[in-house]
Amino acid sequence: MRFSKLYAPTLKEVPSDADIKSMELLIRGGFIRKVASGVYSYLPLGWKVIRKIENIVREEVNAIGAQEMLMPVVQPAELWKQTGRWDDYGPEMMKLTDRHNRSFTLGPTHEEMITHIVKNELISYKQLPTTLYQIATKYRDEIRPRFGVLRAREFIMKDAYSFHTSEESLDETYNDFYKAYEKILNRMDVEFVAVEADTGAIGGSNSHEFQVLAESGESTIFYCSECGYYATDEKAESGTKFEKTIEEMKDLKIVDTPNQKTIEEISKFLNTTPQNTIKSILLKGKEGWVLALIRGDYEINLSKIRTVANDQTLDLGEPGEIWNKFNVEIGFIGPIGIKDVKIIADYSIKTINNGVTGALEQDKHYINVNEGRDFNVDIYSDIRIISENEPCPKCGASLKSKKGIEVGQVFKLGTKYSEKMNGVYADENGRPKPYIMGCYGWGISRTLGAIVEQLHDENGIKWPKAIAPFEVIVINAAKTPEALQKSEEIYNELLKKGYDAALDDRKVSPGFKFKDSDLMGIPLKIVVGRSFKEGNVELKLRNEKDGEILKADTESILEK
Numbered sequence: 001m002r003f004s005k006l007y008a009p010t011l012k013e014v015p016s017d018a019d020i021k022s023m024e025l026l027i028r029g030g031f032i033r034k035v036a037s038g039v040y041s042y043l044p045l046g047w048k049v050i051r052k053i054e055n056i057v058r059e060e061v062n063a064i065g066a067q068e069m070l071m072p073v074v075q076p077a078e079l080w081k082q083t084g085r086w087d088d089y090g091p092e093m094m095k096l097t098d099r100h101n102r103s104f105t106l107g108p109t110h111e112e113m114i115t116h117i118v119k120n121e122l123i124s125y126k127q128l129p130t131t132l133y134q135i136a137t138k139y140r141d142e143i144r145p146r147f148g149v150l151r152a153r154e155f156i157m158k159d160a161y162s163f164h165t166s167e168e169s170l171d172e173t174y175n176d177f178y179k180a181y182e183k184i185l186n187r188m189d190v191e192f193v194a195v196e197a198d199t200g201a202i203g204g205s206n207s208h209e210f211q212v213l214a215e216s217g218e219s220t221i222f223y224c225s226e227c228g229y230y231a232t233d234e235k236a237e238s239g240t241k242f243e244k245t246i247e248e249m250k251d252l253k254i255v256d257t258p259n260q261k262t263i264e265e266i267s268k269f270l271n272t273t274p275q276n277t278i279k280s281i282l283l284k285g286k287e288g289w290v291l292a293l294i295r296g297d298y299e300i301n302l303s304k305i306r307t308v309a310n311d312q313t314l315d316l317g318e319p320g321e322i323w324n325k326f327n328v329e330i331g332f333i334g335p336i337g338i339k340d341v342k343i344i345a346d347y348s349i350k351t352i353n354n355g356v357t358g359a360l361e362q363d364k365h366y367i368n369v370n371e372g373r374d375f376n377v378d379i380y381s382d383i384r385i386i387s388e389n390e391p392c393p394k395c396g397a398s399l400k401s402k403k404g405i406e407v408g409q410v411f412k413l414g415t416k417y418s419e420k421m422n423g424v425y426a427d428e429n430g431r432p433k434p435y436i437m438g439c440y441g442w443g444i445s446r447t448l449g450a451i452v453e454q455l456h457d458e459n460g461i462k463w464p465k466a467i468a469p470f471e472v473i474v475i476n477a478a479k480t481p482e483a484l485q486k487s488e489e490i491y492n493e494l495l496k497k498g499y500d501a502a503l504d505d506r507k508v509s510p511g512f513k514f515k516d517s518d519l520m521g522i523p524l525k526i527v528v529g530r531s532f533k534e535g536n537v538e539l540k541l542r543n544e545k546d547g548e549i550l551k552a553d554t555e556s557i558l559e560k
């Protein structure tokens, strides 16, 4: 690619809405442009990196026998009603209606769709196991889209689904994906960990997340350097249960509470209070119910509170923000019919006098609900408080923590979807059995941002070679026609040898070219510049301060 022809508008200024380094650098480097909150365009350079990430993922999952296909983004509501997730998934699911008043969703994930597609044709044990996947656009109406492509609303995911006749067969495929995911990250040359994870709304019995390590990551990973135990905060915390069921709660009186604080108000409040200490804690709703209010006289120090409803995390504040107050109200109204609700807060708590109330409808709350009489939130006994220096659940040594960005997750689903959707095969004796399933997600577009989060410096991005927009750039930094000719020659030779090479042939200053190349993160520069008079060129790695002077003949450069 000749830079004189390349469409990659670079910017000096930091975009005002860039809330994380990767977003800033990807915009300034000419990789992405924001279209709306959580919605991005990939410019040629961004798309090129995305395609390289995609290809690595594709190669590794093809290698374990998965078959690529493509499913629609638009999915009929009927499929989701069969599993109950039309109501359960919550507001992250974007719903739409066509001109005939039929309901659809822009698919946030594809378990229902794939089960629907295969169920009438994947009918014999002889056809199993089988694994299908796609690389496609997903849509999740995230409550707070942020951090650029890391938490977008429209994003690209690789999602794979496997079908089995036995748990052992599922284990095999699960392990294959686990290893493939390790290979993917190794090929990209990034630091990562695989951690035990919560299964969230997808359900099932077993799950791991793959986390790219970065200080700015949203996930806290607890780990034990003695026995190698790794878990995310969601997994590491264990919850307690409300003792009242939904049915029981329905007997309570519901009142209008128009003065309920909005999430925005709470966030604002959290944002303006001073800093303090903290622990993690998790409260888990029994079934189908949303905790709406924690009210009462307590002294509470919060560093972070978020609710997780059906795998959607609603952040009410940032880590490090503190809520320290008596007589507080924390409000959150979730959608009706939610199955799995957790309120996760990092806090230390002293006394509770009044308790927790909630509602099943927006702007309505139960009143006179008393802890002990109407329900129990046993936060003292049941909850495992996890923080650094807590004992490891496996070996008892002291836990440590670090921050990461979830780029992939593998799940054992079991028969959750096949049973509900009648996805059955005939076993050796002709008896119908539900498929045992697994699913395996990878955030392709999130990987773009995650790698930049880990690999950058004050001058820009430092792409690993495997996914860099160009492996090498030839920079013509001298004014003579001979120098330009030499640059062209080296560039053409590199292309011929199969390198993904660029040539900066623009009529701008050498300094400008170096800056752009570093901002874009190109791993290697070949500079035809000052030393060309002496018949030399300079080879300079993005990661190293000093270059290396080489004779300006193409052969010896290529040898290098």
Ligand code: ATP
Pocket (backbone or CB within 6 Å): 109, 140, 142, 149, 150, 151, 152, 153, 155, 156, 157, 311, 313, 406, 407, 408, 409, 441, 442, 443, 444, 445, 446
């Ligand atoms: P998170 O915990 O960050 O919300 P998730 O657990 O909801 O992610 P999965 O359902 O496991 O996500 O989806 C598989 C992968 O898709 C994730 O591991 C992540 O890489 C990617 N992904 C999920 N949500 C987003 C998003 N809003 N923007 C970009 N990528 C995403």
Ligand code: MG
Pocket (backbone or CB within 6 Å): 311, 312, 313
């Ligand atoms: Mg999510």
Ligand code: MG
Pocket (backbone or CB within 6 Å): 406
């Ligand atoms: Mg997650």
Ligand code: MG
Pocket (backbone or CB within 6 Å): 209, 406, 408, 409
């Ligand atoms: Mg996940």
